[in-house]
Amino acid sequence: MATVLCHVKQGDELEIYSEDHKVNRTLISNSVIPYGHKIALCDIKADSEIYKQNIFIGVASEDIKEGMLVHVHNVSSKCINFTPKIINEILRQMNMEVAND
Amino acid sequence: MTKFKGYLRKDGSVGIRNNILIIAVDECMDGIARNIALASDDCVVITNHYTCMLGGQEETLNMLMEMSCHPNIYGVVVLAMGCGSIDPEIITDYARSKGRMAFALTSIKEKGTASSIKRGKEYLSEIVNEASKIEASLHSISKLKIGIKCGGSDTSSGMASNPSVGHAVDLLVDQGATCIAGELLELVGCEEELLRRVVNSEVSDKLTRLMSEEEKRWSIGGNTEFMSIGNSVGGLTTIEEKALGSLSKIGTKPIQGVLEFSQQGHERPETNGLYLSDVTMLCGGSAMHFATLGVHIILWTSGGAGFNSQLVPVIRVSGNRELINDDIDIDACGIIEGTHTVKHVGEKIRDEVYEVANGKQTSIESLGYSYATLYQKDVRLEHCMKGMSSCLD
Numbered sequence A: 001m002a003t004v005l006c007h008v009k010q011g012d013e014l015e016i017y018s019e020d021h022k023v024n025r026t027l028i029s030n031s032v033i034p035y036g037h038k039i040a041l042c043d044i045k046a047d048s049e050i051y052k053q054n055i056f057i058g059v060a061s062e063d064i065k066e067g068m069l070v071h072v073h074n075v076s077s078k079c080i081n082f083t084p085k086i087i088n089e090i091l092r093q094m095n096m097e098v099a100n101d
Numbered sequence B: 001m002t003k004f005k006g007y008l009r010k011d012g013s014v015g016i017r018n019n020i021l022i023i024a025v026d027e028c029m030d031g032i033a034r035n036i037a038l039a040s041d042d043c044v045v046i047t048n049h050y051t052c053m054l055g056g057q058e059e060t061l062n063m064l065m066e067m068s069c070h071p072n073i074y075g076v077v078v079l080a081m082g083c084g085s086i087d088p089e090i091i092t093d094y095a096r097s098k099g100r101m102a103f104a105l106t107s108i109k110e111k112g113t114a115s116s117i118k119r120g121k122e123y124l125s126e127i128v129n130e131a132s133k134i135e136a137s138l139h140s141i142s143k144l145k146i147g148i149k150c151g152g153s154d155t156s157s158g159m160a161s162n163p164s165v166g167h168a169v170d171l172l173v174d175q176g177a178t179c180i181a182g183e184l185l186e187l188v189g190c191e192e193e194l195l196r197r198v199v200n201s202e203v204s205d206k207l208t209r210l211m212s213e214e215e216k217r218w219s220i221g222g223n224t225e226f227m228s229i230g231n232s233v234g235g236l237t238t239i240e241e242k243a244l245g246s247l248s249k250i251g252t253k254p255i256q257g258v259l260e261f262s263q264q265g266h267e268r269p270e271t272n273g274l275y276l277s278d279v280t281m282l283c284g285g286s287a288m289h290f291a292t293l294g295v296h297i298i299l300w301t302s303g304g305a306g307f308n309s310q311l312v313p314v315i316r317v318s319g320n321r322e323l324i325n326d327d328i329d330i331d332a333c334g335i336i337e338g339t340h341t342v343k344h345v346g347e348k349i350r351d352e353v354y355e356v357a358n359g360k361q362t363s364i365e366s367l368g369y370s371y372a373t374l375y376q377k378d379v380r381l382e383h384c385m386k387g388m389s390s391c392l393d
Helices: A084-093 B027-037 B058-068 B088-097 B113-131 B155-174 B191-197 B201-217 B229-233 B239-248 B283-292 B342-357 B380-392
Strands: A013-017 A023-028 A049-052 A055-060 B003-008 B019-024 B043-047 B073-080 B101-106 B137-140 B145-150 B178-181 B255-259 B273-277 B297-302 B314-318
Touching: A055 B239, A084 B229, B003 B342, B019 B027, B019 B058, B019 B113, B027 B043, B027 B073, B027 B113, B058 B073, B058 B088, B058 B283, B073 B088, B073 B113, B088 B101, B101 B113, B145 B155, B145 B283, B155 B178, B155 B239, B155 B273, B155 B297, B155 B314, B155 B342, B191 B201, B201 B255, B283 B297, B297 B342, B314 B342
Parallel strands: B019 B043, B019 B073, B073 B101, B145 B178, B145 B297, B178 B273, B255 B273, B297 B314
Antiparallel strands: A013 A023, A049 A055, B003 B137
């Protein structure tokens, strides 16, 4: 996954930068991704581990498609997790509508 | 080897400022302390606002004793009303044993407020006279202790200010400085990475114990308050991710030890390098904790909040273009904007540390405003009450 540095709309074309500020590849977003949030760089299968800067940050709680928002609704912690009520409140405060299966 | 101009103290420590401390051991003396302080620009006032009783306040007393001989302090005036439990001479005796000029004053013995202020100002002026005679001399960077702390973190912290402070910490440790981080609760989720970096198994056991104690301390009714909704609205998904930001600001060096605070005293670093500690995640309290450890400068990452301390200068770093303001000392926004690298900003922070150590005022240092909360990690009374309720169950 990568962190977006501006507000992203569905269908926007994004440039993915490496640490030394070179463009590695491009990607079409599949959902709204607010500033500072994370986008999936590839399809992520449920139960697979997610890494940021090579350090583990969580486990996919469902299949995540390339270009989707990666956040509290589809990632869980190995230590401690939000209750569904808190997750909904977070998404509400973000003005996000994420389909709940 | 890089050097800085500092004030050599008789106990071998070196200050980057030449200030005078006024301690009010009980809150009744706060007004008198602040009145006395009006007589000099170099005064720092610390007041114990909690209670004038001693039982259960051993951690606070330890803190006040260590602050009375902080490297930035030339001398100290310790004030008590005279009807409480904390004897000001416990502090002045300790300060003198560390080569500091020290006076104790008790208001009741001094016959009241006006005469206490008058006498306090006389003591202060004696210290100011002596302090002005000392000249700064060149010292090795290995004498410097740097605190690492964040506050008001947002999505830019993990990307810009934290990693650049982490890089500065690596550079400073390479130069022989000692860097100390705290906020153990915010490192929950990074235990594996931290335990890989400790120098031996003793440090490893201690870190595990202190982190689990801190987690228990903040567990209310079985729910640890591990992250705010605001953190997640800002982009943080799991506690592991939040800890990653916290981890990046301490750099990559081996962890020499974990400094524990207790009623028996506050552990201090035995060698140079990187340390973790019981320094609280609460900002005002953290400055006093860092002061207790003899820290000279705090590196503080934020969005736009203006954390300040009169005793320990604070270098504020922000990478958030929307929030950054005049309070911030280091602009790290270029990292997100693509004009600067973490390495470049890290070097800028290291250079700023050298300049502040050499006397440069930080952006709001001269405004004199700061919070100085004497935060105790453990409060004995609450432990007693927990014991009582478990007896009743």
